[in-house]
Amino acid sequence: MVAKLEQRTDTTLALVGNIDRDTVPELWRTIQTVSFTQPEVKLELKQVERFDSAGLVMLIHLLEHAKNRKCHIMLSFVPDELNILFQLYNVESVIEKHI
Helix, strand or coil: CCCEEEEEECCEEEEEEEECCCCHHHHHHHHCCCCCCCCEEEEEEEEEEEECHHHHHHHHHHHHHHHCCCCEEEEECCCHHHHHHHHHCCCHHHHHHHC
């Protein structure tokens, strides 16, 4: 399945599909075109079918990319699989203010 970033509202984005090493490069190109003009944006993850370590790294870069544009991202519907990756890679402290 192709991964995509969908704009739901002015303040809501959604990741959809498999966020993995095969889909991250194209997805990252799309993310870099988002302007992040709002001070806070919700990123829904309920339609993500799979996350791997490449997806986790991309997610962390996405949070930093938005922060550099003065936008705070709040994650919603975080899948259990992703929470496990947060623990395995010891990045809970980086993520905690986004959940």
